[in-house]
Amino acid sequence: MAEQYDVIVLGSGPGGYVAAIRCAQLGLKTAIVERELLGGICLNWGCIPTKALLRSAEVLHNMKHAASYGLAADNIRADLDAVVKRSRGVAKQLNQGVTHLMKKNKIAVHMGTGTLKGGGKLEVKGDKGTETLTAKHIIVATGARARDLPFAVADGKRVWTYRHAMTPTEMPTKLLVIGSGAIGIEFASFYNDMGADVTVVEMMDRVVPVEDADVSAFLEKALTKQGMTIMTGSGVEALTVTGTGVKAKLKGKDGNVSDADFSHVIVAVGIVANTEGVGLEEQGIALERGIIPVDPMGRTSAKGIWAIGDCTPGPWLAHKASHEGVIAAEAIAQELGNKDVHPHAMDRANIPGCTYCHPQIASVGLTEAKAKEAGYTVKAGTFPFIGNGKAIALGEAEGFVKTVFDAKTGELLGAHMIGAEVTELIQGYVVGKTLETTEAELMATVFPHPTLSEMMHESVLAAYGRALHI
Structure with a gap:
């Protein structure tokens, strides 16, 4: 007899495992199906281990420039094997953390490849053979993989x-x-x-x-x-x-x-969504260029089947997938009679993007060009790192913060940064956009000194000709 759940989540990446946890928090009997490693690509092969690699490179870079800080460091070298080993250790630690979270939230874990069979059934083929699970709702969170070029097929060697x-x-x-x-x-x-x-x-x-x-x-x-x-x-x-x-x-x-x-x-x-062989077409779900179309809550065209994350329309970011997971979980709970949840559709204009190169990049909302294309009359302000005391003290005086406003209403349309630690700073603007902040509130906000965040304030002031430190 097939095991019965309220919700089955297919895929355990940052969208899938977060969706499963939120379902469990809402009292739903939940299972998660994963064919490889809990945590998915992001945790095991993407966001987290890459940041561990980049941290090692950042430390190496700083050591090579120790003299700039009045320090001496001789015979500096990188041990690539040790750098990679550290990165893999970080990924393993977080994989174990997700395993713990599944146990803590009493989520059943089924390891294997899942295929939709209709009628709320999901067939799972794994090391233990084939089993059939059934659920009132199924969330597809199968993620994506790297795109190959026809003339540059990856061989893992060169x-x-x-x-x-x-x-x-x-x-x-x-x-x-x-x-x-x-x-x-x-x-x-x-x-x-x-x-x-x-x-x-x-x-x-x-x-x-x-x-x-x-x-x-x-x-x-x-x-x-x-x-x-x-x-x-x-x-x-x-x-x-x-x-x-x-x-x-x-x-x-x-x-x-x-x-x-x-x-x-x-x-x-780029990437290709993992939507082949899942059984989507057999359930009447028509893919659009390999992507699963969904409504603002994550519903597909097939009743009881939902989709989130990189197998759905972009942006293809881990935090977007996690947020979609929460939205879908709450929408499912609402459909199952929970009157205490009130899911809100994703606002894609408020999803930040971060790139962890050196210097870092972070942004949210419209670029200045896109804002003008959309018909806005804009006010844009830029403030350089060289005008910030903390940036100079850090020896990280290269970069800038740029903000874009609607000149008529003062609405914050977008924010764009490049420089040290901007991937941490951007969230201030994301909160501001989510709260529908205008330039007036940002100007009236007190920013601590000395911090890099003061540049955010100065950038807003600059958009209105009021910058104080440049």
Whole structure:
């Protein structure tokens, strides 16, 4: 007899396991199905272990520049194996933490590959054979994987995806990174700090193309100053893997094609949703370019089937998936008769984005260009790190904070930052946008001194011609 649940969650990434926990908190009998590792890609192979790698690179960078702080550090070197081992240890620790959370919340864990069978049934094939689970509601949280290029299929030896780049068998000497989104730029930054000769090729006319144009321009200058070769408006025409490296044909923005040799290549050109073989089409769910269409609460077109995270429309970010998980869990509880939950639809305009390169990037809302395209008359203010005492004391005086307002209403439309620790600062603006803050409240807010956060205040003041420290 099939085991019966209120909710089954298929996939245990940051969307899936959070959805399961919230379901359990709401008194629903919950199961989670995972084919690989609890915590999914983000925790085991993405967000967290990459940040551990980048932290090691940051420490190495600071050690190499110890003299700038009046310190001496000699014979500095990086042990790549030890750096990777630390990263994997961090991932293992957090995987064990998710395992603990499942037990704490009495969530049944079924390891295996799940397939929708209709009528609330989910077939799970694992090491213990095949079992059938049933539930009133099923949440699909199957995530996504790295996209391959037809001419640059990852082999794990010379051509890498992010997973190979996290557990390298050898240190690249000359590295080609294809794509300058968050993943590409983070690995470019890591390997550059570790000592590789890095070239980044981006088909768009600027790096990190989803960010504000001023941020892109600043980052390109910073990366070039660090020794990277940045090729925008460019492409890779062909790759040929040899026994000792990779031969590439690179097409520059001038249309000329040149030959270049690299020891390794990282392909970072986006993701593909894990929606094949799940049984979605059989349940009448029509995919859109491989993505599951959902309503603002996470409902699919099939009754009782929900979807969240990277298998649904973007942005494809862990925190967006987690928030969607909570929304779907509460909407399900409401459908099952819980009158104490009041789920709110996701507002995609308030989802922050963070890139952990050096310098860091963080943003939320509309860029200045997008705001103008949307018909707003804007007021934009920028304040540089060099005008902030804490940034100078830290030896991190490169970067800026930019805010974009609706000139007519004072609504905060967007915020864009580049520099030290901006991935921590951005949440102040996210809270402000969620609370529908205007420039008046931000101007009236007292920011502590000396902190980097003072630049947020100054940026708002600058938008209205009132900056105090520049």
